[in-house]
Amino acid sequence: MKQISVPGSSANLGPGFDVFGLALKATSPSQKFSVCLELQIEPLPPGAAPPGNCEIICIGEGADSLSTVYDENLVTKVALYVLRSHGIVGFHSPVRICMHSGIPLSRGLGSSAAAVVAGVMLGNEIGQLNLSMERMFDYCLVVERHPDNVGAACHGGFIGAFMKMQAPPSEPSETLSKSLDPPPEDIASYHRFQVNPDIKIIIIIPDFHLATTAARERLPQTYSREDAIFNSQRCSLLPVLLGESPLNPAKISEAMRDRLHQPYRQDLIPGFERVLQKLKPEVYPGLLGVCLSGAGPSILALATSNFERIAEAVCAILREAQDIRYDWQVLEVDHEGATCRDI
Numbered sequence: 001m002k003q004i005s006v007p008g009s010s011a012n013l014g015p016g017f018d019v020f021g022l023a024l025k026a027t028s029p030s031q032k033f034s035v036c037l038e039l040q041i042e043p044l045p046p047g048a049a050p051p052g053n054c055e056i057i058c059i060g061e062g063a064d065s066l067s068t069v070y071d072e073n074l075v076t077k078v079a080l081y082v083l084r085s086h087g088i089v090g091f092h093s094p095v096r097i098c099m100h101s102g103i104p105l106s107r108g109l110g111s112s113a114a115a116v117v118a119g120v121m122l123g124n125e126i127g128q129l130n131l132s133m134e135r136m137f138d139y140c141l142v143v144e145r146h147p148d149n150v151g152a153a154c155h156g157g158f159i160g161a162f163m164k165m166q167a168p169p170s171e172p173s174e175t176l177s178k179s180l181d182p183p184p185e186d187i188a189s190y191h192r193f194q195v196n197p198d199i200k201i202i203i204i205i206p207d208f209h210l211a212t213t214a215a216r217e218r219l220p221q222t223y224s225r226e227d228a229i230f231n232s233q234r235c236s237l238l239p240v241l242l243g244e245s246p247l248n249p250a251k252i253s254e255a256m257r258d259r260l261h262q263p264y265r266q267d268l269i270p271g272f273e274r275v276l277q278k279l280k281p282e283v284y285p286g287l288l289g290v291c292l293s294g295a296g297p298s299i300l301a302l303a304t305s306n307f308e309r310i311a312e313a314v315c316a317i318l319r320e321a322q323d324i325r326y327d328w329q330v331l332e333v334d335h336e337g338a339t340c341r342d343i
C-alpha cells in the first residue's frame with residue numbers, strides 16, 4: 001500500500017501576494033489539526049468493480065462536503081487528467097483511495113492546493129509515470145494557478161515563486177474535464193528560503209469558510225504605483241529577515257505589511273483590521289508579525305515565544321467583532337513537502 005502526504009500551507013505572508021508560500025506542520029500528533037492531507041492507495045482484488053475502478057473514502061476535515069465520486073472529487077479528477085495526458089484512460093485496475101484531510105477547508109490553509117498536489121502524485125503513482133517533482137509542479141500549476149500554495153505544498157519550506165507563463169493554454173476546469181495535453185514545461189520558477197528555526201507559526205482559525213474565489217473577487221484589477229512599490233520593497237526584505245539570526249521583530253513586522261490584498265479582504269474577516277493595529281512586537285514580546293493566511297479567513301502570526309498570549313489576544317479582538325468559535329494552533333515549518341512512500 002502507498003501513502004501520499006501533502007502539507008497544508010499559508011500563502012502571501014503579507015506582501016507576497018501570489019508569491020510567498022509557507023508549508024505547515026503540526027508540532028505534535030495530539031493537535032486538533034494535522035494540517036496535512038494523506039491518501040492511502042490500496043489495490044482492490046480483481047473482482048472488485050467500484051465505479052470507474054476507484055472507491056473513495058473521505059475522512060477528516062470537511063469530509064461530508066467532499067465528493068466520493070471518482071470523476072467529481074478534485075483529487076481523483078486531477079489524477080485522471082495526469083493519466084489522460086499520458087494516453088491512459090481511467091484507473092486501469094481497481095483501487096480504494098482513503099483520503100484523510102487534516103487541513104480545514106476554505107480557511108486559507110491551502111486545502112485545495114494540497115488536493116491538487118495529491119491528485120498529481122496519485123496519477124503519477126497509478127500510471128507508474130515516474131515524473132519528477134519539478135514536472136509534477138507544472139501539472140499542479142495548470143490546475144491551481146497560484147504558485148505560492150502549490151509551491152510550498154510540493155517542495156516544502158518557505159518558498160517564493162513566479163510564473164514564467166501567465167496564461168496556460170486552457171482554463172483549469174477545461175483542463176480537468178477534457179484536456180489530453182500535458183502542461184507546457186517549466187511554467188514557474190521557485191526558490192526555497194532559509195527560515196530561522198526559532199520561528200513558529202500561530203494560526204488562528206475562525207469557524208467560517210471563505211472560498212478563495214470569493215476573496216479574490218474583492219481585489220481591484222489595477223493598483224497605484226505607490227502600492228506596488230510598498231509591497232515590492234517589503235517582498236525584497238522579508239525572506240532575508242526571516243532567515244537571520246538574531247531576528248529583528250520590528251523590521252519583520254513592518255516587512256509583513258501589505259497593500260495589495262489585505263485592505264480589500266479585511267471586511268470579510270470582522271476584527272482583522274484591529275488585529276493588525278494592535279498586535280505589534282513592542283506590545284507582545286516574541287511576536288514577529290501578523291497577516292492573513294492565504295486568502296483568509298485564518299490569521300497567521302509569526303512568533304518565537306509567548307504563543308498563547310499572542311493567540312488569545314488575537315482571538316479576543318476577533319471575538320469582540322464577531323462572537324464565533326476560534327481555534328488556534330502553534331505550527332512549524334514543514335521542510336519535507338509532498339511525499340509518496342510504501343506503508
Ligand SMILES: Nc1ncnc2c1ncn2[C@@H]1O[C@H](COP(=O)(O)OP(=O)(O)OP(=O)(O)O)[C@@H](O)[C@H]1O
Binds near residue numbers: 113
Ligand atoms: N481533500 C480534498 N478532496 C477534494 N477536494 C478538496 C479537498 N480539499 C479541498 N478540496 C476542494 O477545495 C475547496 C477549497 O478551496 P479554496 O481554494 O476555497 O480554499 P483553501 O485552498 O482551503 O484556501 P487557500 O487557497 O486560501 O489557502 C473545497 O471546497 C473543495 O472543493
Ligand SMILES: N[C@@H](CCO)C(=O)O
Binds near residue numbers: 018149212216295
Ligand atoms: N495567493 C492566493 C492564495 C490563495 O490561494 C490569494 O491570496 O488569493
